[in-house]
Amino acid sequence: MDSPRRTTIYDVAREAGVAASTVSRALNNPRRVNPATRDHIVAVAERLGYRPDPLATALQSGHKATIAMLVPDITNPHFFGTIRGAEKRASEAGLTFILANTEESADNERNRIERLSRSVDGFVLAASRMEEETTRELARDYNLVLVNRQVRGLPSAVVDNGAGSRQVVEHLASLGHRSLVYLSGPHRSWPAAQRWRALRAAAEAHGMAARRLGPFPPRAEGGGVAADAGLGAGATALVAHNDLLAIGMLRRLAERGVSVPGQVSVVGYDDIFGADLCVPALTTVAGPQEEAGRAAVELLTRKGSLSRSQPAPQQVVLPSHLVIRRSTGPAAP
Amino acid sequence: MDSPRRTTIYDVAREAGVAASTVSRALNNPRRVNPATRDHIVAVAERLGYRPDPLATALQSGHKATIAMLVPDITNPHFFGTIRGAEKRASEAGLTFILANTEESADNERNRIERLSRSVDGFVLAASRMEEETTRELARDYNLVLVNRQVRGLPSAVVDNGAGSRQVVEHLASLGHRSLVYLSGPHRSWPAAQRWRALRAAAEAHGMAARRLGPFPPRAEGGGVAADAGLGAGATALVAHNDLLAIGMLRRLAERGVSVPGQVSVVGYDDIFGADLCVPALTTVAGPQEEAGRAAVELLTRKGSLSRSQPAPQQVVLPSHLVIRRSTGPAAP
DNA sequence: CAACATTTGGCAATCGCTTGCCATGGCACG
DNA sequence: CGTGCCATGGCAAGCGATTGCCAAATGTTG
Structure with a gap:
């Protein structure tokens, strides 16, 4: 933002009398540094109100802590549950949640993915409009999880x-x-x-x-x-x-x-x-649309961590049921 | 993402036989470089499928091309229009749109703002639950635009x-x-x-x-x-x-x-x-809730560019009107 | 007490891009 | 023909983190 200047890892390092690398380790990889120094560093960081810059972190480590959800039509109440579930889960997992409307267009979908790819760790595609083949192709380059759509070989959560x-x-x-x-x-x-x-x-x-x-x-x-x-x-x-x-x-x-x-x-x-x-x-x-949204994000995060050990993508299937109200009745004779 | 390796500005530079800085200028500041070279560079970039990395760009330039919208309750249909309007405008302006649910809590709101502050250029706060004073305080450090809430001295779009x-x-x-x-x-x-x-x-x-x-x-x-x-x-x-x-x-x-x-x-x-x-x-x-969402994003972007010359924050006010249906009728005697 | 293993912390490179500053060359001008 | 200016492009220094590698310090063992 435009505030004067945020405190960086270097400020903390100087103040704590250690090297920046040590600060970084103290915060991310605590067992790599002496408990005493660590505590000290943590205290200083706290006092200075230090917050790591997600961008710098992402640039270096490749871990963006961000996912994007693509929805054909935000307006459609059908998606609210799914969106909500996904947002919730993402937020719980400390992930930033990007929402994009693709206006029912497969091209838009594809473009958005390519545009956002550098900024996110993966995508949740709700009711994707893309061809199976296109989807599979994109899945080779990007982390994708489908919601309410299944494509062989790709992880998905469907009702x-x-x-x-x-x-x-x-x-x-x-x-x-x-x-x-x-x-x-x-x-x-x-x-x-x-x-x-x-x-x-x-x-x-x-x-x-x-x-x-x-x-x-x-x-x-x-x-x-x-x-x-x-x-x-x-x-x-x-x-x-x-x-x-x-x-x-x-x-x-x-x-x-x-x-x-x-x-x-x-x-x-x-x-x-x-x-x-x-x-x-x-x-x-x-x-359970909300559940589907949650599950999709879950799959996305899990996927990232076990990428090596888990070749078979998960397909979560959630059951649906009929809710009987007044619009159905005995057949007219 | 996890694809092999994306093409960088250096790849383009090497391929075009110029320095990386020239590529950067050719793309962002076209008049700073000779038309001929520029065309050449653009062509090469095109051919190589070059896309600037938003993170690297943001880290260096401070321009994140991203805004966040905070909503008390995504589930509430009342916000759908506003969200949609904001998302649309953001997308048109080439901005990445982050959506966060604050669960009706002022504390959550504040935390989200602080958490996201490094990743975004500004915030759209829908129906903010925060105290006026807190809001004003935050507005000193961050770019804020309010929707459906007015606070003296802060830009807003309200119905x-x-x-x-x-x-x-x-x-x-x-x-x-x-x-x-x-x-x-x-x-x-x-x-x-x-x-x-x-x-x-x-x-x-x-x-x-x-x-x-x-x-x-x-x-x-x-x-x-x-x-x-x-x-x-x-x-x-x-x-x-x-x-x-x-x-x-x-x-x-x-x-x-x-x-x-x-x-x-x-x-x-x-x-x-x-x-x-x-x-x-x-x-x-x-x-016109959707209009309010659009207007808010508009204010946010405008604000950024004219920050010096425009001290008085804008307050957009949109008119409402009554829609008469069946739930009202003559008073019972 | 020497020799070696293990912690612990620092140096410096790196991620991909922007930008201030400088060097060069071409041109117009006196 | 000498001088100064402008247009153009390159060098290199960051932005704020992470991390491989190394050195010093400490602990362990024979």
């Missing part, structure tokens, strides 16, 4: 929508629904694929018909078209790619005078803030 | 809830309300004070009675007590410190079978995501 999706189907089946429509998210969305896979499999197992429509923009604005499309498909149950889309659909359905859940049931994913506020309150698949 | 608050009163008065209760936010909250001041003044001007209750935790969980307290005070209009609190109150009122807006009207502040989803949709004071 498994499989369990939740199966519960969706069971729930719907038990209410007498014979068919469902999945209103899909972005074409290249990993969770979208995962969700559809699970839904279809479960539906088949329950003798239910399942169709996929879309892709739709995973925002409330996409709900209009999605609702109309879903209605057109003639299903009694509409499963939206995420809550935002579901909420948009709810609006559209209300506009069209279609009763939910009387005529049609609606399900979302993510259990975002607001999912229980809308009318009717949304039945949705919830997952 | 003026005055206009919105007056509109609230006018709106309620026109619906026949003769009294209102303000369910206050945290004791030391600057917006809380500001809101109450404006409400009271406007109420007086309209011959309306106004009382303040609280403080209440500015979260949905606080809504229960707040609603009960408000009801107990016997007012026909409840103005909550923010939407979260208002939503919590709505829930409690529904629980108690109190009709909104039939028996009592409810107003919030911030127009957060979800305010239009709840039942009844919330009448609330909206402000």
